[in-house]
Amino acid sequence: MTSRKKIEELFFKCLMVLSLLAVMGSLVLIIGTVIYKGAGSMSLDMITSTPEGGYYLGKKGGILNAIAGSLILTGIATVAAIALALPLALYINLYRARRSRFAEMVRLSMDFLWGIPSIVYGAFGFSVMIFLGIRASLLGGIIAVTLLIIPIMARAIDEAVSLVPRELLDSSYSLGATRFEAAFKIVVRQCLPGIVSAVLIAFGRGIGDAASVLFTAGFSDRIPLSLSEPAATLPLAIFFQLGTPFPEVRDRAYASALILTVIILALSITARVLASRFNRHIIK
């Protein structure tokens, strides 16, 4: 009996270690490939200049248009998504009973929206644009990406808010705080680490997605200076460069992927640092 348990224990431990290795291994492989293939074409030009004539044939220039486009587009979309997802999460947790049927229904719809492929958000954003009479532009991309990232952000904030101890709410209310004051002055502070990581996850999904911006943001070799101009984005820049027959341009696609990876890495680290700074106030 004991020896059977020992084998069982050993077997599952091996299984866990193997899956850990598989996951970490593929992560290292992906990043390794991106660095290996992209580092060669990485240059200051890549991040400081926009494409010049013939860039996609292998001539001079960089992808500053796509870096700026992606950051601006996803940045604004993230702010817009916070403005919608945060009140939603606070509402279902504080103004409605946390586990009420209504709250659970909202959660279910968010999970459902989360699972919809991003191309569908692109198509939906596109039809909204036709309805509003706007063309492929920064604004169009922002609408599509905002819609795309609201579910993931709302659910992540909801998870954080639903962990706020009942007693902390009781304490706030018994000081005479209104729901609004409890929500925005206490719950938001308490959940700040969770909210920061929710924002980061959403930003990451937004900046890495190609399908939602394909029809809605369009593409342009210039940095967008207004909402009505088309905007280049990194995933599409990668996509277009990979699609050319020129090896040096394809290598630049990997360099672009490397830039995108570095942006996401930098954000993750910033979020970690911020979260731990906010954490010192919190008692779980």
Next chain:
Amino acid sequence: MKETSHLRTENLTVSYGGAEALKNINVEIPEKQITAIIGPSGCGKSTLLKSFNRLLEENDGVKISGRVLVDGADIYSDSEDITCIRKKMGLLSQRPYPLPMSIYDNIAFGPRIHGMKKKAGLDRLVEKYLSLAGLWDEVKDRLNEPASRLSIGQQQRLCLARGLAVEPEIILADEPTSALDPKSSQKIEEEFKKLKSDYTIIIVTHILRQARRLADYVLFIYLGELIEHGPSRQIFESPREQVTREYIQGVIS
């Protein structure tokens, strides 16, 4: 008895999703005294306490009937402003939950949301109530540190000070020492004894000795019913009901 009642319930019945947790409670809580609510766990002590400042209705599926009168006014009537009612009562919970901010801001939070903005005034309140809760000397040099750095006993006194800062008339405490070490518990008890000259204090406790030490008046609840209530001496020395006697002797717990 000469003392007047501060808080009174009339036919208070509470149920959670159909199951009755409190059955037809009629009781008067004397002013500026310590009232202890005792009874085995799950008998409805917290429920009764939370019905006093309408925190109960924050729970899902709660039904409340009957009346709770504070200074003669029914707090459940529609004309009452819920934040005013809650402001009248400070709450101490089983475990302290400081607000996620500095020690200073924990105390200043209540006065601030009720309109106090001046720094000098807030400074004065922070010192006054931290002193009243017996915490000032320990924290006066680190008011801007996160409250989470305090020991759990200090946190509980911070929560007491935070509640006092909104100038309540009644202090509601739900097993306020159950998470604390003996020394910190003793400090809280001493604070209560000092505070009762100015406040009506209602404390839920399952520690009979604590009730004996602190209480002037005792409510004994069993399975959602108020079995008996009266001056502490009478309840502990000559209980009228068999169940009370058994509970006090430790036959049931």
